[in-house]
Amino acid sequence: MIRLSIQARQALAKLTLPVLIGLAFGLMLLGKADTLLAERARMALADALAPIYATLAPPIAALRDTIGGATGLWDIRAENARLREENEQLRQWQSIALALDAENERLKANLRWIPDAAPTYVTARVVADAGGVYAKAALLSVGPNHGIRKGQIALDERGLVGRVTELGARTARVLLITDLNSRIPVILENSRAHAILVGTNGPRPRLLYWPEGSMPLEGERVVTSAEAGAFPANLPVGIVHFSSAKVPEVVPAALLDRLEVVRIFDYGLGGIVAPDALARLPERQGR
Amino acid sequence: MARTDQTPGIRPRATLGRRLDIAARAAFPAGCTVVLMLLTGAPLGIADQAALLPAITLACVYFWSLHRPAAMPPPVVFVVGLLFDLLGYLPLGVGVLTLLIVHGVALRWRSVLTLQGFLPGWLAFAGVAVGAALLGWALTALLSFRLLSVGPALFQAVLTFALYPALAVVFVRADRTIADPERA
Numbered sequence: 001m002i003r004l005s006i007q008a009r010q011a012l013a014k015l016t017l018p019v020l021i022g023l024a025f026g027l028m029l030l031g032k033a034d035t036l037l038a039e040r041a042r043m044a045l046a047d048a049l050a051p052i053y054a055t056l057a058p059p060i061a062a063l064r065d066t067i068g069g070a071t072g073l074w075d076i077r078a079e080n081a082r083l084r085e086e087n088e089q090l091r092q093w094q095s096i097a098l099a100l101d102a103e104n105e106r107l108k109a110n111l112r113w114i115p116d117a118a119p120t121y122v123t124a125r126v127v128a129d130a131g132g133v134y135a136k137a138a139l140l141s142v143g144p145n146h147g148i149r150k151g152q153i154a155l156d157e158r159g160l161v162g163r164v165t166e167l168g169a170r171t172a173r174v175l176l177i178t179d180l181n182s183r184i185p186v187i188l189e190n191s192r193a194h195a196i197l198v199g200t201n202g203p204r205p206r207l208l209y210w211p212e213g214s215m216p217l218e219g220e221r222v223v224t225s226a227e228a229g230a231f232p233a234n235l236p237v238g239i240v241h242f243s244s245a246k247v248p249e250v251v252p253a254a255l256l257d258r259l260e261v262v263r264i265f266d267y268g269l270g271g272i273v274a275p276d277a278l279a280r281l282p283e284r285q286g287r
Numbered sequence: 288m289a290r291t292d293q294t295p296g297i298r299p300r301a302t303l304g305r306r307l308d309i310a311a312r313a314a315f316p317a318g319c320t321v322v323l324m325l326l327t328g329a330p331l332g333i334a335d336q337a338a339l340l341p342a343i344t345l346a347c348v349y350f351w352s353l354h355r356p357a358a359m360p361p362p363v364v365f366v367v368g369l370l371f372d373l374l375g376y377l378p379l380g381v382g383v384l385t386l387l388i389v390h391g392v393a394l395r396w397r398s399v400l401t402l403q404g405f406l407p408g409w410l411a412f413a414g415v416a417v418g419a420a421l422l423g424w425a426l427t428a429l430l431s432f433r434l435l436s437v438g439p440a441l442f443q444a445v446l447t448f449a450l451y452p453a454l455a456v457v458f459v460r461a462d463r464t465i466a467d468p469e470r471a
Contacts, residue, residue, distance in 0.1 A: 016361045017391055023365070024384035028430060031379025038372075038379045045373050049325065056329045064332055128328045131337050132375035133439045134427050180433070201439065257334060 043168035046130065050141045050171045053127040116232070121265045122146065124172070136179040136201060137165070138259050140172045148172050151230070151269070154262045159236040159253025160184075160224060161262050172264070176256055177237070178205050185228060186237055186250075188214065189221040197222070197237065197250055203257070204241065204249040216240045216248040232267045315466040316351035316358040320367055323347060328374055335442065340375050341382075342447040345419055346454045348386050349412055352393035353400060354462050364390045377423065378430040385419050385426075392418075405455065413448045420444035 004012070031038050072079070108115075122142070130139035138161070142148055154161040154174045162182065166173040175182055182199035186207070193214035199205045207216055216222075220240040226233040238250040299305060324347075327339040348367060351359035368383030375382060392415060400408045424440035464470070 017387065017394075020361045020365045021384065021387050021391075024368070024380050024387055026380075027369075027383055028378065028380030028426075032430060042373050042376065049328065052325070053329050060330060060332070126330070128330055129336055130376065132377055133337050133341060133423070133443050134431075134435060135337075135376045137376070180435070201436065258332065 039166055043166055043171065043173070046128075046139055046171045046173070047168040050127050050139065050168075053139075054125065054141050057125075057127065117268065119232070119265045119267045121263045122148065123261060123263050125261055126259045127171075130173045131176070131179070134180070134201065136176040136199070136256075137162070138174045138176060138262070140174060140262065140264070142170060142172050142264075144170055146172070147266075148264055149266070153231060153235070153265045153267065155235065155265060156254045156259060156262050158255060159238060161254045161256065161259065163230075164264060174262065174264075177252060177254075178203060178256060184237070185225040185231065186222050187225045187233070188216050188240070189223055190217060191220075194225055194227060195222075204243070204251055207240065207248040207250060210248075218242055222250050229269050232269065309468045312466055312468045312470070313358050315461065316347070316355055317363045317367065319461070320344065320347035320351070320359075321370065324367070324370060324374060337375070338439070338443045338446050339450075340371065341420070341423065341443050342450045343454070344371050344382075344386065345389060345416060345447050346412070346451045347458075349389055349393050349415055350451075350455060350458050352390045353397055353408060354458070355466060356394055356397065358466065359390070361387065361390060378427055381423055381426045381430065385423050388422070389415055389419055405452075405459075409448075409451055409455070412451050416444045416447035416451075420447070 124140040124142045124146075126138045127141040128139040130137040138154075140154075148164060148167060150164055150167060152164045154164065160177060162174045162176040162179070164172050165175040177184060177197065177199055178201065179199045180201045182197075182205065184197040184205075186195050186197045187193070188195060188207075188210065191214040193211050195207045195210040195216070197205050198208050207222070210216060218240060222237045222240060224231040224233060224235040224237055236253045238252040238254075241249050241251045243249050323343050324340060327336070327343055333339070344367065348359065348364055352364070364386050365383055368386040371377070371382035371386065372379050396411060400411055420440040420443045421437075423443075424435060424437060428435045
């Protein structure tokens with residue numbers, strides 16, 4: 001070690017903080033100049049942490065279930081009655097759905113309808129919340145050789161969750177439809193009018209740019225639109241709800257705050273992919 | 288080491304075990320900060336869990352900068368900040384700058400706050416929490432060229448302030464026992 005006088009050492013110690021603050025500004029510039037760098041560092045960190053979180057998940061879930069089970073015992077009778085009623089209603093709906101499905105098939109057969117290709121999908125576990133205070137995303141543990149690509153679509157058992165935006169070796173990050181950067185072409189189901197669903201970081205994304213004269217209606221179903229080739233048509237997104245400020249918002253069908261398992265669908269769409277993904281395409285094909 | 292020069296006297300021989308013990312004690316503040324930060328990312332299933340990471344990180348850095356700055360020097364704060372940026376999906380550098388400023392503020396107030404017990408330290412932390420949340424909010428908005436809602440930042444500030452006593456109770460104990468190199 002270099003021997004320094006006490007004065008020199010004190011002066012150096014006083015300088016460390018200002019120098020590091022300067023470095024922090026440098027880091028901001030670097031992050032702005034090379035966004036891929038931060039993304040790669042994040043996904044490398046996520047790859048390293050995902051197995052740890054995956055190991056932690058079962059005991060935490062067990063603990064949560066125990067607590068949930070204890071509180072659930074209180075209202076088990078009321079819950080049972082409600083479920084019976086709901087089951088009855090769903091049976092009626094099921095018979096209607098089956099009849100409509102059969103009719104739809106008949107009509108399609110008469111029209112020589114070209115059927116949509118059946119999409120392939122993989123199921124992945126959500127291991128961590130990959131958002132921050134200013135982002136909404138989920139981290140999936142997908143294992144090596146997963147074949148997932150950027151822009152593929154994540155659904156849970158109820159509806160649209162989001163799209164894959166970043167890929168690591170063993171993990172994938174899904175940007176949720178509630179994120180500030182999320183823009184999704186949608187169709188209002190009653191009027192068949194197109195609109196854009198814009199994330200706000202809040203629990204309910206907003207509807208924008210619907211055509212004049214076809215105002216969204218409270219309770220109307222919202223599905224994805226195949227416009228621009230980013231999404232397949234008719235994936236359930238949610239239900240229109242007007243906020244207290246009379247702004248049309250969408251209550252997502254997917255349980256975005258309690259995601260456990262999602263399916264990543266490959267619809268073979270090459271519509272809108274982030275520009276940096278294109279730059280790295282040759283490297284990916286090489287694998 | 289500068290520390291040995293400052294306290295002359297008779298002390299045990301610096302065997303390997305003892306040196307390891309001292310090193311482990313000195314590394315405790317940074318180590319437990321990093322472990323707690325990683326734990327906030329675990330699937331705990333708490334609503335608004337994302338706000339836990341800034342709350343815990345700020346509380347750890349503030350507490351250890353105030354009570355044991357030798358174990359939380361600026362380079363360590365820098366590394367913790369980098370981890371904060373990566374784990375919290377903030378624009379690179381925002382967390383680093385915020386934490387370094389919190390560290391600087393804690394060092395500046397140290398002489399006053401450490402003498403007066405817990406309550407003044409906690410109240411001063413309210414100011415630090417609000418300042419850090421607003422700084423993080425402003426920088427994130429600036430770096431992503433977008434006006435963000437202040438709501439999440441305020442929630443983060445309140446959570447940070449509210450969590451501090453719970454962490455401080457444990458840390459004060461640790462500061463007197465396992466984080467004290469003098470007791471090695």
